[in-house]
Amino acid sequence: MSMTSRRNFLLSAGAATVGGLVSGSLARASTGYWVAQASGPETPNLRLGFIPIVESAPLIIAKEKGFFDKHGMTGVEVLKQASWPAARDNVVIGSAGGGIDGGQWQMPMPHMIHIGAITNNQPVRMAVLCQLITQGNGIAIAGMHAGKGLGLDISGAADYIKNFSASNGRKFKAAHTFPNVNQDFWIRYWFAAG
Known part of the structure; x- marks a missing residue:
């Protein structure tokens, strides 16, 4: 079999497969199997x-x-x-x-x-239907840290963070909203990168 005929075979088989999937999906959609009936949502x-x-x-x-x-x-x-x-x-x-x-x-x-990882091993069926927003997050620092090198690149603030406990009587703290959420990873990455 030559390259041209193999390519034509793959294109034809791919087109037939896609055509079959589309027509099958449309048939299923019209029966309400995959999506709600056109007369309204599953639940109001x-x-x-x-x-x-x-x-x-x-x-x-x-x-x-x-x-x-x-x-x-x-x-x-x-x-x-x-x-x-x-x-x-x-x-x-x-x-x-x-x-x-x-x-x-x-x-x-x-x-x-x-x-069930955060629900006492009690799985609760959930699906992510859409992502509503991807903006609006950031890392904020308290005013007491102004001018100490805590910016996007914190490599210049390593000594400040390391010695923070000695001069302030407590460890340097960074907080996030919930364990393992994006902000948790962003803060860890921020520190690791610096």
Whole structure:
């Protein structure tokens, strides 16, 4: 078999496979097997939690602007959560028990909840439907550290951090919102890079 005929065979087989998948997916979609019927969403009622930080803006705006109602989800509640552990506990409880069905999460919390890593080995089925926002995060430092070399590159602040305890009576502290979330890794990477 020559290269040309092999290439033509692969192109034809690929086109046939893609065509079969598309037509099969469309048939499934029209039966409601993979997605909700066109007559409306699977459920018009959801309780969605959020933590009042910039990442919650898309969820809050969707509720305030009526986007849920526009798409047939007329019973959506957007509920402020006290903390990340409270949101985690409320999704374990579920809306039937007074908790929440889902909402805004820091990555990789949904995955950790799904496998039970942060829910006392009690997996709670979760899926990440979309990523609402990728901006708005950063590393902030207290004013007392101004001018000490704590910037993007902290290699010049190594002595300051190392000797911080001696001059301040406590260790240098860096905090993040929840174990293993993105901010945890960013801070560790920031220190390791410097």
